[in-house]
Amino acid sequence: MNDALLSLVTPLVAALIVLTGPAMTPRRASVVVLLGSALSSAAALLALQTVTASGATQTLNLGGWEDGLAIRLRLSPLSALLLAFTALIHLLAGLYARFSRFASGDDFWVLSAFLHTALAALWLSADLFNLYITLELIGLAAVAMVALSGPKAYQAAADYLLLSLAASMIYLLGVVFLYSEYHTLDVMQLASVSADSARTRLALALITAGLMLKGALWPLHLWLPAAHAGAPAAVSALLSAVVVKGPLFILWLVWTEVAPADLAREVGPMVATAGMIALVAGGWAAMRSPYIKVLVAYSTVAQLGYALMALGLLMSWQIPQMHIALWLFVIAHGLAKASLFMAAGEMQGTLGTRRLTGLRGATQTVPIAMFAFAVAGGSLIGLPPSGGFLAKWVLLEPILSQPQNWPWAFGILLGTLVSAAYIFRVVVLAFDRATINPPDTRPHLMGHWLALLPALIVWGMALLGEQLIGLLAGGGV
Structure with missing residues (x-):
């Protein structure tokens, strides 16, 4: 647990140094935050190694208070993996923000460090109210980072803020109902006492609605495209790769631990259906978008459908393969989407256009960025041997084992075809040499x-x- 706490505290210390350090220029701030991300990554890997070797989940009650009163932290193989994944994404996004020619704003560094801290706290929290606190911290940091693009992003940031606050209130109301029923918010205690009742159903419905709005899960996703597309590329990478995964983590926690098993089986098909619709609806919107980053933003809505489908089938079938598929999708999507947003930002900035039509001849003018887009897009499609293929294979194995599961397999196939359509739409334009738009400046490679x-x-x-x-199979909680 000490290594996990170090992974959490390190970015917070980096943020405080940036805020209070004398003569803290943006260059010095970037060095401090990048060093913090690197140290946090190392600590998270040590925590992952320790908890995997021990095979036991570790818990810590802050302040030495007894269960039920204390803020309980919990380190499992999954939370340790997410700590390491978050630190890696922040390190990659930070390096991009530091060396890209297209500025992310001087305040990017302190905000990204605070965001990193809040995400680490979320992965370790085992109390529904503490999870609410981390959600609020994540939301405030994310909204401020969207606004770094300047006045053109203020409307998107304001919409994000208002809907995020509304989602938090809905979630908190559900938490209140749970507390009134069971007099505890500790996840491990709730898991042992929760029962199917009208108040429990209402509480879980409110919590689910709030988290789906927070995480932009279909059909509560309308704030996401403008916010993700309007933010600087490094910020968009963080938002899509890790921020929207926080509410998904709590949703998984609530429905696999807190909710009664029979109720989870009842609700699971509805969640999986929402995921399947997201694959098609989000992909269709991406395919029709005329703008580069808006296409990538809508693809986040679509790709989260795979995770939502895996969660729904996990709730319904309660088999470990769905747990594995869910978190493999989260990791593969995060890495691919970080690359897509960075590549889209470079192409958009270098070519001086937001429109897809401006990508004609991009294989000649910005070949490396275009190659990055195509490689990351291949994982979203599920081409082997990418991480996206690995996650999709684990998801499909139990589905294909029973003939009656064909609607889920058909949904995945349809989602794959739509993903291929919007990725290849970009690639085909990039290879069109009929009209090559020369960059205004020489690309900064x-x-x-x-x-x-x-x-x-x-x-x-x-x-x-x-x-x-193997790690996910042995680290369900």
Whole structure:
């Protein structure tokens, strides 16, 4: 647990140094925050190694208070993996923000460090009210980061803020109902006492609605495209890769631990259906978008459908393969989407246009960024041996084992085809040499190479497939 706490505290210390340090220029701030992300990554990997070797979940009651009164922290193989994943994404996004020619704003560094801290606290929390606090901290940091683009992003940031606050109130109301029923908010205690009742159903419905709005899960996703597309590219990468996964984590926690098993089986098909619709509806919106980053933003809505489908089938079938598929999708999507947003930001900034039609001839003008986009897009489609393929294979195995599961398999196939359509739409335009739009300035290749790095990592997930599956299979909570 000490290593996990170090992974949490390190970005917070970095943020405080940036805020209070004398003569803290943006360059110095970037060094401090990047160093904090690197140290946090190392600590998270040590925590992952420790908890995996012990095979036991570790808990800590802050302040030495007894169960029920204390803020309980819990380190499991999954939470340790998410700590490491979050630190890696922040390190990659930070490197991109530091070396890309397209500025993310001077306040990016302190906000990203605070965001990193809040996410780490969320992965370790085992109390529904403490999870609410972390959600609020994440939301405030994320909204401020969207606004770093300037006045053009203020409307999107304001919409994000208002809907995020509304989602928090809905979630908190559900938490109040749970507390009135069971007199505890500790997840481990709730797991042992929760029962199917009218008040429990109402509480879980409110919590689910609030979390789906927070995480932009279909059909409560309308704030996401404008916020993610309007933010600087490094911010968009963080928002799509890790921020929207926080509410998904709590949703998984609530329905696999707090909710009665029979109720979860009843609700599971509805959640999985929402995921299947998201695959098609989000993908269709991406396919029709005329703007580069809006296309990538809508693809987040679509790709989260896979995770939502895996969660619904996990609730319904309660088999470990769905748990594994869910978190493999989260990791693969996060890496691929970070690469897509960075690559889209480089192409959009270098070519001087937001429109897809401006990408004609991009294989000649911005070849590395375009290659990064195509490689990351291949993982979203599920081409082997990418991380997206690995997650989809684990999801499909139990589905294909029973003939009556064909609607779920058909939904996945349809989602795959739509994903391929919007990714290949970009690629085909990039190879169109009829009208090549020369860049206004010579491309700054460091940003392009850094955009490619997450895409290469997600394709390298296949090399660690057995280890990741084994870790997730043994670390359900």
